[in-house]
Amino acid sequence: MATLTTLLTVVTAVVLSSAAWVVLSAAAVESLNSEGYALLSLKQSIKEDPEGCLANWDASSSSDPCTWNGVTCQDLRVVSLSLPKKKLSGSLPPSLGSLPFLRHLNLRNNYLSGVLPPELFNGAPGLQSLVLYGNSFSGSLPPNIGLLVYLQALDLSQNSFSATLPQSIVRCRRLRTLNLSRNNFTGSFPLGFATSFVSLERLDLSFNRFDGVIPPDVGNLSSLQGTVDFSHNNFSGPIPASLGYLPEKVYIDLTYNNLTGPIPQSGGLMNRGPTAFIGNPGLCGPPLKNPCSSLAGGAGSPSPNPYLPGNYPAQNPGDVPGKGEKARGLSKSGLVAMVVGDVIGICLVGLLFSFCYSRLCTPCKCRDDDVYGLEKGEKGRKDCFCFRKDESEAPSENVEQYGLVPLDAQVAFDLDELLKASAFVLGKSGIGIVYKVVLEDGLTLAVRRLGEGGSQRFKEFQTEVEAIGKLRHPNVVTLRAYYWSVDEKLLIYDYIPNGSLSTALHGKPGLVSFNPLSWFVRLRILKGIVKGVVYLHEISPKKYVHGDLKPSNVLLGKNFEPRISDFGLARLANIAGGTPTLQSNRMTAPEKPLQPSAPSEAMPLGTPSSYYQAPEAMKAVKPSQKWDVYSFGVISLEVITGRYPRVQVGTSEMSSVQWIEQCIEEKKPLADVLDPYLAEDMDKEEEIIGVLKVAMACVQGTPEKRPSMRNVWEALESLPMSSYD
Secondary structure, eight states: OHHHHHHHHHHHHHHHHHHHHHHHHHHHHHTSOHHHHHHHHHHHHEEEOTTOTTTTOOTTTOSOGGGSTTEEEETTEEEEEEOTTSOOEEOOOGGGGGOTTOOEEEOOSSEEEEOOOHHHHHHOTTOOEEEOOSSEEEEOOOGGGGGOTTOOEEEOOSSEEEEEOOGGGGGOTTOOEEEOOSSEEEEOOOTTHHHHOTTOOEEEOOSSEEEEEOOTTGGGOTTOOSEEEOOSSEEEEOOOGGGGGSOTTOEEEOOSSEEEEEOOOOGGGGGOOGGGTTTOTEEESTTSSSOOOSSTTOOOSOOOOOOSTTOOOOOOGGGSTTGGGGGTOSOHHHHHHHHHHHHHHHHHHHHHHHHHHHHHSSSOOOOTTEEEEEEEEETTEEEEEEEEOOTTSOGGGOSOTTEEEESSTTOOOOHHHHHHSEEEEEEEETTEEEEEEEOTTSOEEEEEEOOSOOSSOHHHHHHHHHHHHTOOBTTBOOEEEEEEOSSOEEEEEEOOTTOBHHHHHHOOTTOOOOOOOOHHHHHHHHHHHHHHHHIIIIISTTOOOOOOOOGGGEEEOTTSOEEEOOTTHHHHHHHHOSOHHHHHHHHSOOOOOOOOSSTTEEOOOSOGGGGTSOGGGGTOSSOOHHHHHHHHHHHHHHHHHOOOSEEEETTEEEEHHHHHHHHHHTTOOGGGTSOGGGGGGGGGHHHHHHHHHHHHHHTOSSGGGSOOHHHHHHHHHTSOOOOOO
């Protein structure tokens, strides 16, 4: 009996406790306002929350929704709800319309699905930004979107929305960003589209099923910036001439539509390369190879222009023309000639090296008129050089003959420390040798030796080198100090540990082990290069041109971040005087030339720079920023294909630009041009093709048709990013 009584007591206590908890929970919920209820309904609509970002959305622990994750309030009213990249799955409830003061809703990159509740637009008329890209929303855009008269940013990209755009959207006259790319929208532009969105800065309608004509007054969107993307739709009819009168820096992408007729030769359209128009068989006239007929400016006999990138149809490897040529490589006689030439060249350079070494560096002891001797050892080899006094230094130069000049306040070493440091040869070129120098305190520097001559141009050298020393950007190598004397000119840089992009792409000669770069790292490197060049072109004090951009001049930091080097080096070497090519021969043993990584590739002979330079660079005297654009395009092709800028095709040799153009004309699949090391990244095909498209725009033969580096940056940033685990 006692046991039964005890059991009843326990049960009663549990029931009373549960009832009390229910009462307390009910009391807590009752303390919420309508906005709190709306947020709780959203939590109930979320099926999965693996990161627990909604864990504190709990009325029992806090009845103030302003303290919940992702919620921002003003005057105790919810004004912002931001839960991006939280792996949330579920749908949006109609009760979100109970947030009347909501200004910003950001749920990008989740797994949300379902339709957009019209109540959201009814209940939050003050909404200024609606960012839902990277989800799985479907259905149509509610007609009452026109109620959002304060809307400035609408990004619904990378979803599954369908149907036509509601006519009411033109009431959102304050829109600055409209991104509807990668959905299934259909139909034509709403009436008044171009006249309503006068503040529109970004427009991306790509990868949908829009049809009809592009409004003839679209050129009135004078606030547009970056890339205006109409690509991969079903737009038809002629290209409106007014498109040419958009701001000069706007890049217009009309690829892969059903546009017809001659390309208007108006404004900015005259400077566009063919990559902006490919995939429209009915277009004709410059810059396409398809001429228009003489009949009233008609389209003539249209022929497909498979210039880039979507014209890589899925094909069987056996259907690809020229597939067998890839394995043939150089002929036997050609290989013999190359080997004989290499042996003779190495012998001659070796003799020269031995002579100079015995005369100048053996033993490593300076004469009485030398002030410093430096002896360096690496793997049993000695390299040394002496700084010599020269009384011919002009007193009017008013500079110490052996001065180390810091260009950065953080430079804490002096010349004695530099000369006593351990040094190892990193490499040599036609402009001297580069040493890795490790100071006693562990600081590592890169020291480039420029020349021995030139005693009368110090002021010119000083002005130039100090201007370069002011450049500060995470993607540009920093010049820390310099040394000037009559006999020696040294440049002291930060040491960048992971070598050059060229070595990262092709490996180091003589080394068997090689870790190829993934596509993710390659794309990040390309973006870093662009940012560095944009800094030089537009932000640096003098709006510089690099003029010698190539993979060997792109160094890679600890995390493979790119650092552009050798900026202004050719001019400094010219001012410094001397004969740096011969100097490099006496400083280190000749290196074996880089060998091609596949029989179908031809390593550049002579000066590699020439293969990265724009065609006009061979003729023009004054460098142009468009030179760097062209060089970046060639670098991008090398990053994508893994091939040097000169390739061997059968028995002929051509530039990588010509080879890619030929592959495009022959409609070869992407796998045939892609670096074999990127085979595992074929799921990033769309992204790779997007970069290839940008690269081909950069290597246009006519400078005016190339985009600016800022346009290149915006184009790369607008690419649909693949997911990287």
